[in-house]
Amino acid sequence: MRTMDQNLQRELITAVATSVIANAEELTSLDQAIGDGDHGINMKRGFEAVLTDIDGLATRPLPDALQAIGMA
Numbered sequence: 001m002r003t004m005d006q007n008l009q010r011e012l013i014t015a016v017a018t019s020v021i022a023n024a025e026e027l028t029s030l031d032q033a034i035g036d037g038d039h040g041i042n043m044k045r046g047f048e049a050v051l052t053d054i055d056g057l058a059t060r061p062l063p064d065a066l067q068a069i070g071m072a
């Protein structure tokens with residue numbers, strides 16, 4: 001089975017997390033139009049937790065890491 005390079009996996013997860021965190025206000029604005037307006041806040045909180053655990057997430061097999069990120 002091929003595995004992703006851990007440094008690349010770390011960079012990709014970090015890029016997604018920082019992008020979501022940077023755009024949390026826009027996500028919340030979009031959610032205010034169709035929902036309860038907390039999507040950006042929730043996603044920001046989750047991806048901050050992802051960055052806190054980046055060492056563990058970068059070393060897991062990618063499917064496991066993605067599942068953990070989704071749960072966060």
Ligand SMILES: [Mg+2]
Nearest residue numbers: 036037038039
């Ligand atoms: Mg909501």
